[in-house]
Amino acid sequence: MKIQVAVEKSGFEFEKIFTYKVPKEFEEYINLGTRVLVPFGKKNSIRIGFVLRILNKNTDFLVENLKEINSIIDENSLLDNNSFDLAVWISKYYLCTYYEAFSAILPKYIKKYDTKKNKIENFNSKIQISKIILSEYQNSIYEKILDWYFDSDIFCSLLYGITGSGKTSLFLKLAQKLISEKKNIMILVPEISLMPQILSNIKKYFGENSFACLHSGLTKKKRESEWWKIKKKLVNIVIGTRSAILAPFVPDLIIIDEEQESTYKSDKAPRFNAIEVAKFLCKKYNSKLLLSSATPSVKNFYYAKSGKIKLFELKERYGNAVLPEVFVININKNFYNNNSILSLELLNSISKSILNNKQVILLLDRRGMHTIARCSACGVNITCKNCSTNLNHHVINNQDIFVCHYCGFTKKFSKICPNCEKPEVILFGIGTQSLEKEINRIIQGAKCIRVDADTTKTKSMYEKIFKNFKDGKYNIMLGTRMVAKGLDFDNVNLVGIICADQALFGESYKACEKTFSLISQAVGRSGRRDSSGKALIQTFSFDNEIIELAAKQDYDLFFEKEIEIRKILLYPPFADICTIGFVSEKEKNAWNSCLFFFEALKFTAKSEFYDMPLKILSPTPAFYLKIANKFRFKIIIKCKINKKFRDFLKKTLINYKNNNKLNNTQMLKKYKNNVHIFFDINSEGTF
Helix, strand or coil: CEEEEEECCCCCCCCCCEEEECCHHHHHHCCCCCEEEEEECCCCEEEEEEEEEECCCCCCCCCCCCCECCEECCCCCCCCHHHHHHHHHHHHHCCCCHHHHHHHHCCCCCCCCCCCCCCCCCCHHHCCCCCCCCCHHHHHHHHHHHHHHHHCCCCEEEEEECCCCCHHHHHHHHHHHHHCCCCCEEEECCCHHHHHHHHHHHHHHHCCCCEEEECCCCCHHHHHHHHHHHHCCCCCEEEECHHHHHCCCCCCEEEEECCCCHHHECCCCCCCEHHHHHHHHHHHHCCEEEEEECCCCHHHHHHHHCCCCEEEEECCCCCCCCCCEEEEEEHHHHCCHHHCCCCHHHHHHHHHHHHCCCEEEEECCCCCCECEEEECCCCCECECCCCCCECEEEEECCEEEEECCCCCCEEECCCCCCCCCCCCEEEECCCHHHHHHHHHHHCCCCCEEEECCCCCCCHHHHHHHHHHHHCCCCCEEEECHHHCCCCCCCCEEEEEECCCCCCCCCCCCCHHHHHHHHHHHHHCCCCCCCCCCEEEEEECCCCCHHHHHHHCCCHHHHHHHHHHHHHHHCCCCCCEEEEEEEEECCHHHHHHHHHHHHHHHHHHHHHHCCCCCCEECCCEEEEEEEECCEEEEEEEEEECCCHHHHHHHHHHHHHHHHCCCCCCHHHHHHHHCCCEEEEEECCCCCC
């Protein structure tokens, strides 16, 4: 028997496979997707691979003396045909290797199912459905969504509702209906911080053991148990973050909450977008996809407006709740009043809320004490030795230290400048630790809890913090963006946004969209029940249009302005964007490989794909040139991601590798060694 195997760490070419012989003692265990151990390379190092094809016995090969596989990992493939097809699609669509796609579908620690070890009950018979009560207005939208699900040919819809309008109740009501008809439901949330709230609702309306849950915060043992619960078809409901979309589950309905969030896009291979994967699955299984957001992504709202996906709108808050009153504060005039990072208006409002036994949420999307350390003598910033980024000042266990938020490097805090050796290092910028310190110093009666990556290192901390806040043990919750979206607290009547404009001037074309969404979502946490709410937005960009529109909660006008800019500049949804990254420990190698690949792109486009519309932008350094001692450069292509474009990149890879008909090949040939090349389709972040 001969098989073709996708092998780990076998090169940057996507779709590269290797042929092996199978000893007779292993033949009965070989299936598509079976994990095997194979000898690889001149040194025959043992590597993991996935069986991609099983060849006919009479297939001839020019290669003599094929190597034999060493052993098998799985006695039977843990991947069914659906999972196998999904892995192949991810590899082709996202231009990653087969191995990267298969390893995402089937994590390495998943082992053969052991009946004695994994005592998993079938919970389907134990589902307990409590009734969800909708308002008359919500119910009218619910009926329209039911009509879409059962009668429409459009497979995807968008539920666009203002903050506090009850979108969660509405889509859970839909899930109840479908569960009663033995349908399978998958619900995704953008990050772990929202899991406690959605799981609380699922337990309340569907029963304690009615679901399986998948996210990165689970232990390996728990994740394996939940994966097998899904694999064995013991549940009808799967809840999770981005990675749950890859579970061995055939959904009848996929619900993606807060669909605008960039966390649905992976920034590591395979660089998939859970929403795009969901669309593929729905088309494959003839299922439906419901997207939900108060601030939809510009791309999906454009599709909804143009009729490509169905649009449902909730324009009223639930019950008697109304949108909060919003004020924009110019901190160019108010900054550091009373020696505080909080304006006098916000300080007074916080004190008033506390006196009235109300709660406050404060958003500052920077953690630590200070974000910049600079020498006043020579003007040099204190930077990470491994990255081209500033070190952040933190206080950990009462010790002042410098921390890199990218590679994790730490060193003891010192006022001695490493450049000029003068004791003139001063601190700038504010983080959540600074904010917490100021609140405790100034505000009488403050009982403050901080929510950021430093205080929520374990999954249980999210649940504990949010429960304590909901139970009234704290009257102020401050944190990074994880406090700004999706959370629902009855007693919050004030939201303060400390530096609203800090994300406005980033490199990403989505900077305005992300800023508008973050502010709007944060403002929406206030006044979600009968009492009126208030929000204060502190900003240096007092007259910025995006800040003004977010304060007014006017998404429709924001969309009209943003879509015109996207159209002029040819950004999604009017084009796809392919980022090609070059990473190496040697800056010269990465840069020259980037230049060489740029020449290969131009040559391939002109010689064989001259009729394909493309915009290939010149090579540039990444937003941060060096991260974790690796230098990074990029090429951006505006294009249409389809089979022809993938063929174009395949041909370019061949020309790049073989130096086909390119100028200066000998000069650049040596620089291609030890350079990692990757492709990122419609990246959500900056590289």
